[in-house]
Amino acid sequence: MRNRGEYTPLFETKNGRGNFIYRLFAISLFVSICFIWFYRFNHIIIITTNYTQEKNGGNWVWLGLFAAELWFGFYWILTQALRWNRVFRQTFKNRLSQRYEHMLPKVDIFVCTANPVIEPPIMVINTVLSVMSYDYPSEKMSVYLSDDGGSELTFYALLEASTFAKHWVPFCKRFKVEPRSPAAYFNTTLHSSSDSLSDINFANELAIVKKLYNEMERRIKDATELKRVPNEARLKHEGFSQWDSYSSPRDHGTILQILFHKKDPNNSKDVDGFILPTLVYLAREKRPQYHHNFKAGAINSLLRVSSIISNGKIILTVDCDMYSNNSESIRDALCFFMDEEKGHEIAYVQFPQNFENVTKNDLYSSALLLVSEVEFHGADGCGGPLYIGTGCFHKRESLCGMKFSDEYRHNWMNEDDLFIEANLHELEEKSKDLASCSYEENTLWGKEMGLKYGCPVEDVISGLSIQSQGWKSVYYNPPRKAFLGVAPTSLLQVLVQHKRWSEGDFQILLSKYSPAWYGFGRISFGLQMGYCAYCLWAPNCLATLYYSIIPSLYLIKGINLFPKMSNPWFIPYAYIIIGETIYSLLEFLSSGGTFKGWWNDLRIWLYKRTSSYLYAFSDTILKLFGFSDPVFTITSKVSEEEVSKRHEKEIMEFGTSSPMFTILATLAMLNLFCLVSVLKDAILRDGGFGAYEKMGLQVMLCGFLVLINLPIYQGLFLRKDSGKLPSSLAMKSTTLALALFISFRFV
Numbered sequence: 052m053r054n055r056g057e058y059t060p061l062f063e064t065k066n067g068r069g070n071f072i073y074r075l076f077a078i079s080l081f082v083s084i085c086f087i088w089f090y091r092f093n094h095i096i097i098i099t100t101n102y103t104q105e106k107n108g109g110n111w112v113w114l115g116l117f118a119a120e121l122w123f124g125f126y127w128i129l130t131q132a133l134r135w136n137r138v139f140r141q142t143f144k145n146r147l148s149q150r151y152e153h154m155l156p157k158v159d160i161f162v163c164t165a166n167p168v169i170e171p172p173i174m175v176i177n178t179v180l181s182v183m184s185y186d187y188p189s190e191k192m193s194v195y196l197s198d199d200g201g202s203e204l205t206f207y208a209l210l211e212a213s214t215f216a217k218h219w220v221p222f223c224k225r226f227k228v229e230p231r232s233p234a235a236y237f238n239t240t241l242h243s244s245s246d247s248l249s250d251i252n253f254a255n256e257l258a259i260v261k262k263l264y265n266e267m268e269r270r271i272k273d274a275t276e277l278k279r280v281p282n283e284a285r286l287k288h289e290g291f292s293q294w295d296s297y298s299s300p301r302d303h304g305t306i307l308q309i310l311f312h313k314k315d316p317n318n319s320k321d322v323d324g325f326i327l328p329t330l331v332y333l334a335r336e337k338r339p340q341y342h343h344n345f346k347a348g349a350i351n352s353l354l355r356v357s358s359i360i361s362n363g364k365i366i367l368t369v370d371c372d373m374y375s376n377n378s379e380s381i382r383d384a385l386c387f388f389m390d391e392e393k394g395h396e397i398a399y400v401q402f403p404q405n406f407e408n409v410t411k412n413d414l415y416s417s418a419l420l421l422v423s424e425v426e427f428h429g430a431d432g433c434g435g436p437l438y439i440g441t442g443c444f445h446k447r448e449s450l451c452g453m454k455f456s457d458e459y460r461h462n463w464m465n466e467d468d469l470f471i472e473a474n475l476h477e478l479e480e481k482s483k484d485l486a487s488c489s490y491e492e493n494t495l496w497g498k499e500m501g502l503k504y505g506c507p508v509e510d511v512i513s514g515l516s517i518q519s520q521g522w523k524s525v526y527y528n529p530p531r532k533a534f535l536g537v538a539p540t541s542l543l544q545v546l547v548q549h550k551r552w553s554e555g556d557f558q559i560l561l562s563k564y565s566p567a568w569y570g571f572g573r574i575s576f577g578l579q580m581g582y583c584a585y586c587l588w589a590p591n592c593l594a595t596l597y598y599s600i601i602p603s604l605y606l607i608k609g610i611n612l613f614p615k616m617s618n619p620w621f622i623p624y625a626y627i628i629i630g631e632t633i634y635s636l637l638e639f640l641s642s643g644g645t646f647k648g649w650w651n652d653l654r655i656w657l658y659k660r661t662s663s664y665l666y667a668f669s670d671t672i673l674k675l676f677g678f679s680d681p682v683f684t685i686t687s688k689v690s691e692e693e694v695s696k697r698h699e700k701e702i703m704e705f706g707t708s709s710p711m712f713t714i715l716a717t718l719a720m721l722n723l724f725c726l727v728s729v730l731k732d733a734i735l736r737d738g739g740f741g742a743y744e745k746m747g748l749q750v751m752l753c754g755f756l757v758l759i760n761l762p763i764y765q766g767l768f769l770r771k772d773s774g775k776l777p778s779s780l781a782m783k784s785t786t787l788a789l790a791l792f793i794s795f796r797f798v
């Protein structure tokens with residue numbers, strides 16, 4: 052053992068550059084917010100005491116604006132927790148291997164899939180292959196594929212992948228290729244081996260694996276298209292017999308197959324004779340009378356099953372579309388967990404969610420750029436990031452509900468397996484019991500153990516509960532992205548995904564595990580604020596809707612709701628508008644975004660707030676009264692060719708009728724009518740331009756709303772392709788907006 056004097060850490064933490072300047076800016080912004088609050092409050096008093104409410108549009112309008120501005124200010128304060136103290140981590144992997152190469156812990160990797168149609172098996176197995184070929188000793192890795200779709204096709208694809216892995220894994224390790232998802236690797240144009248001496252050798256082997264991959268891909272894609280597993284394959288593998296008693300994805304017994312395991316060494320070696328990672332297929336039992344609890348249920352089954360098959364101390368959870376793009380991520384994560392000084396406090400290491408398919412200007416803002424590049428670094432500075440379901444390494448102990456205590460030290464020695472004597476078949480049978488529906492009855496699973504049930508964002512609530520047990524977490528955002536996934540490629544998908552997230556987060560706020568009260572004293576105050584900033588996404592809809600409707604309507608009545616430009620109270624408004632615009636633009640650009648991307652982000656910010664969040668908010672309230680059930684709408688990872696083409700060209704995809712679109716289109720039309728009517732007045736009436744001076748802010752707000760809604764007007768009236776807004780929706784929203792406009796203008 053080394054003595055403490057020589058201690059060199061396995062990771063280091065640096066403060067973000069510019070933290071100090073940012074704080075000054077934030078304070079100045081806060082002062083302006085206070086001025087606005089004061090102005091609004093004061094004005095309400097004045098118009099009430101002078102009996103001039105009529106002229107000013109009535110007290111309630113002002114009260115509404117006051118409430119909206121109080122909310123915006125309050126919400127802004129919450130988000131400061133995610134920016135105040137940003138930290139950045141760096142790992143020292145060479146130190147890790149010097150000290151611990153021979154005692155590296157076992158790692159279990161969970162890949163989740165749920166639907167072979169919107170999560171194509173070929174994509175799923177690419178993720179599986181990418182995690183099987185991590186730069187890590189194979190005998191210490193186990194990969195589990197959880198298939199909530201219980202699909203023969205996915206199983207067939209995994210079988211094919213297991214054969215291909217015998218070539219792929221040694222190929223990756225020998226030539227140190229990146230990335231290690233074969234599809235992604237063959238898609239990159241530049242193929243080179245790290246070592247030029249072996250170039251000829253490399254070219255030969257590349258040609259061989261590429262051919263094998265293409266053949267496999269063909270077979271899997273054919274089977275998927277025909278929705279049928281080829282007969283030869285079925286006859287060759289006994290595993291398929293488990294589907295004999297299968298009736299539907301929602302009604303079948305546990306299907307479990309261990310494809311590679313050291314107990315079956317002859318079948319578990321690669322072409323060079325080295326053992327491959329353990330590989331397991333699991334479709335847990337599903338019965339209509341039992342709630343399956345979506346992904347949380349799947350992960351909990353995996354936790355139990357893996358505990359007797361491999362019992363890795365570290366667990367990585369990934370979604371089936373998130374392939375590993377960096378073969379060193381396990382080692383990165385271990386630098387945190389195994390650090391002698393701080394490692395014992397850390398429960399999980401979260402990597403960012405990055406996406407392979409976002410376009411340059413990220414039309415739907417689905418890259419979550421600010422979350423990954425700014426906010427999570429901020430959360431990390433207050434005690435650790437949220438758990439976001441994928442790309443996250445956990446300690447098994449904390450994930451299974453262990454509380455942190457100061458005396459706790461992890462023992463990294465690998466323990467022997469539980470069932471040494473059992474043969475593979477016995478092991479499979481034992482594991483199957485652990486994945487049955489009734490296993491969890493009268494247990495703490497889903498409550499105190501494993502992921503929590505009953506919330507559409509099982510990940511966030513579970514992470515929060517882990518942190519509340521005293522653990523820390525770490526956010527690691529390496530220069531070479533660790534995981535790449537598939538982001539939604541149509542507006543509706545984005546809005547539906549955000550509905551699930553904002554609804555789930557809002558439910559957390561109202562749940563037993565609320566960061567506001569349960570978190571009190573258990574996590575840092577900053578982190579409580581940070582969590583609340585996410586948990587309060589949904590209620591944001593109210594203030595945003597108010598701000599995008601009322602000022603525009605009062606504009607056409609000629610009633611001024613903001614200070615005139617010549618009024619000193621105009622200054623705080625101007626400061627906030629200009630300051631926030633410049634700041635958010637700089638923040639976006641420095642996170643790697645583009646100018647257009649920033650503008651798109653702003654638009655999606657608005658759309659989410661006026662549609663997804665509104666639905667999430669009302670559904671949560673309904674749920675409080677017991678009127679609706681939690682659902683998990685799985686995001687599709689495939690799109691039709693035409694849709695993908697439009698996605699590449701960054702043309703907004705509507706295509707269908709959805710009540711969410713009706714809301715967006717009605718708001719867009721309403722603001723258009725208001726703006727046109729004001730412009731008309733200004734031109735036709737004498738002194739009409741005075742309106743701009745008197746109501747400058749209102750005109751600007753309305754103008755901004757029209758400008759940002761351009762893609763909606765195009766979708767309503769100008770486009771002919773199948774991605775436009777349906778004409779029935781155009782009729783409906785125009786009529787609605789017109790009715791509202793007329794009733795305000797002329798009544």
Ligand SMILES: O=c1ccn([C@@H]2O[C@H](COP(=O)(O)OP(=O)(O)O[C@H]3O[C@H](CO)[C@@H](O)[C@H](O)[C@H]3O)[C@@H](O)[C@H]2O)c(=O)[nH]1
Pocket residue numbers: 163164165166170197199344345346349369370371372439440441507508509510548551552555683684685686687
């Ligand atoms: O009943 C289910 C439903 C979903 N999944 C899997 O869960 C993952 C995430 O689902 P997806 O439709 O891709 O949702 P996203 O909105 O992209 O997921 C984000 O948000 C989820 C919580 O809402 C987290 O679980 C995810 O990790 C996170 O990436 C996928 O691998 C699914 O196969 C299951 O295993 N069982």
Ligand SMILES: [Mn+2]
Pocket residue numbers: 370372536537686
């Ligand atoms: Mn996803």
